[in-house]
Amino acid sequence: MASKERNKKHNKKENGHSRNYIKANLVCAFCTGGKTPNYKDWETLSHFLSDRGKILGRGRSGVCAKHQRRLTQAIKRARHLALLPFVISPQ
Numbered sequence: 001m002a003s004k005e006r007n008k009k010h011n012k013k014e015n016g017h018s019r020n021y022i023k024a025n026l027v028c029a030f031c032t033g034g035k036t037p038n039y040k041d042w043e044t045l046s047h048f049l050s051d052r053g054k055i056l057g058r059g060r061s062g063v064c065a066k067h068q069r070r071l072t073q074a075i076k077r078a079r080h081l082a083l084l085p086f087v088i089s090p091q
C-alpha cells in the first residue's frame with residue numbers, strides 16, 4: 001500500500017517531464033501475486049530484464065523496494081547458475 005502512494009507521488013512529480021519509455025502499470029507483481037522472487041523461477045525473473053539483459057529499475061517494472069532487492073539478488077543467482085544471461089548481444 002505504501003508503495004502505491006509513493007508511485008502516485010512519483011507520477012505527479014514527473015508530469016512535466018517527457019521520458020522515452022512508457023510507464024508500466026506500477027503495481028508490484030510480487031505483492032499482488034503473494035510470491036517472492038526465486039532464483040529457480042528464471043522464467044518469471046526474465047520478465048524483469050531489458051532486451052539487452054539488464055535488470056529493469058523500479059520505475060519501469062513497478063516492483064516495490066523490498067521485492068526489487070530480492071529480485072536483484074535472485075537474478076544474480078540465476079545468472080551464476082547460467083539460467084539467465086549476463087548480457088544479450090544484438091544479432
Ligand SMILES: [Zn+2]
Nearest residue numbers: 028031064067
Ligand atoms: Zn512487492
